[in-house]
Amino acid sequence: MRRIGEFDQEKSALKFWSFLKGQGIDSTLEKDDDDQKWSIWVAEEDNINRSIEELKEFLADPEAKKFISIATGPMEKAKIEQPEESPKPKRQGFKEYKLREKWASRDRSSGTLTLALIITCAAVYLLSGLGSNTELVGKFFISEKLDGRLSEFVAGEIWRIFTPMFLHFSFFHILFNMWWLHDLGSQIEKKKGPKHFISFVLILAAVSNLTQFWMEGPAFGGMSGVVYGLFGYIWIKCKYDPGDGFFLDPFASILIFGFLIYGFAGGGAGVANWAHAGGLLVGLAWGYGSALRWNLGKS
Template identity: 25%
Template sequence: MGLTETWRNKPLVTDLLIAINVVVFIAMVLAGGPTKPQVLMTFGAKINQLISVGQWWRLITPMFLHLGVQHIVLNMVTLYFLGVATEPLFGHWRFLLIYLGSGIAGNIASYFFTPAVSAGASTAIFGLFGAYLMLGVAFREQPGIRQTARTFLTLVLLNVVFDMFGSGIDLAGHLGGLVGGFLLAYVLAAPRVGRVSWWQRGLAAVALVGLVLIAGYGLMMKAV
């Protein structure tokens, strides 16, 4: 295996995202604590009232914030194992676009359906689950991918059930990220794994554009 191939298979973006999350968490601790309302507001938590008055960047920043040690450790461990499994299959840039796009999709869903202040990488992490589920559907003839996708689907279903009966958990954000990741993965495809048919990518693109237009209209109407 050549040097170029070795770098292609390393989860470089995953490592970078984990590093950013850890640095931001340390900064929040030094600023007074990640659960303090003023710190959350300053660092960019999802606060619906502020998004409604034009602070739309709060649909991006919450995926890099965490509310405590347990919160960030759980999310970063999950991100690491998901990244190791997923990033080499999509490639660095596709993986990054799926992660960021899913996080935004999850935060938009949270904005519409969850009034509480929220933060965390789980919106983007659920997007990675969605991306791997796409691989399981599109490449189900590949036993390794099919089996891993089934395992991830079981984890997703267990998490959704837990979210439904748990308190303080943003189910809308998780589901929004999951759907966003699934559709983005189809649109971006995974050339390292195989070819995705043009009609599947086209349907996913139409669905994604439709959701973007609906979300954009809803954001504008709420801002009026």
């Protein structure tokens, strides 16, 4: 969710918010009790740029026909939700959301694509005999050969740069990765949209898998490279673009960074440390680029 602008007058805020709802753009209107301003928040990343352009048009000419024709539809149906402690009477017109309350009671259910990835990983884990069926596992490796040339990929098996993310070799391995995939992936999918999310996951998988392959060979698997990328993205966004609404527990940051350091320090035999590092760097860069573009007013 992203704040695209604010109004000094409630009437103008309601009018523009109503217009967005009429256009099918999922949005909310929030009143700032401190300075009596009204903020417009848009839920889906895919609608941000369009909403900003519409806002510019509205500010230039709020009486334009396009803003008047549907301005009364959603306003008459929606209702404001006031905090219980507020002595003010309820007023009709819009639904108000408090961000602190939203973050505190955030939706913890899995996104659709996130859940599909979790189910796929669980299915591969079970079908591969908990990672012990070498014949099946080999089909998911980035390569089954040790020539360092990605022979299968070059021959047309392009999917192999992605499929190692579905492999897991122990209960705790898959539990750790699926837990973080659910928590981090669902946030990104719901706030940025499914197309953004799956594209991001595939890029993270490709980069982390190729990094691990180039550094240590083809015998590895797991979703952790993707997880580290998702973590890096959200960690940066929380620091430099908190208005995007992501949440990350401070202890989680210590745990994930600590495990990365522990792995490179020699702990945890068989850990795909380079996949973790590759995914993390991509996530950090992607998150920083997103935050920078927004702070510069370019997105």
